[in-house]
Amino acid sequence: MLPTGGAKRYSRQIDFQGIGRVVRLVISLIFAIFLLIFASQNMHGTEVRFVFGEAVEMPLILALAGAFIAGFALAVFYFIIRTGQRKPDRDVDY
Numbered sequence: 839m840l841p842t843g844g845a846k847r848y849s850r851q852i853d854f855q856g857i858g859r860v861v862r863l864v865i866s867l868i869f870a871i872f873l874l875i876f877a878s879q880n881m882h883g884t885e886v887r888f889v890f891g892e893a894v895e896m897p898l899i900l901a902l903a904g905a906f907i908a909g910f911a912l913a914v915f916y917f918i919i920r921t922g923q924r925k926p927d928r929d930v931d932y
Contacts, residue, residue: 880898887893 877899880902882898883895884898884901885893885895886901
């Protein structure tokens with residue numbers, strides 16, 4: 839038997855937050871696959887010369903990863919120093 843108040847309408851609500859998570863996951867997986875392909879193609883040895891000392895032989899991907907990590911750490915350090923030196927905003931009534 840149907841309810842006497844008429845037929846109920848069922849509306850589907852799209853969960854955009856859940857879709858966003860799935861899209862983010864798919865993009866992350868694609869990026870990880872490309873990163874693995876890049877790493878596997880750059881495993882040949884290369885000679886890295888630092889300012890002092892002898893040259894070091896290492897895989898090219900390790901040299902690239904080390905340069906990326908050093909640059910990232912430098913940027914984070916700069917951001918921390920810059921935000922620490924920032925003067926607090928004062929509310930001034932004119």
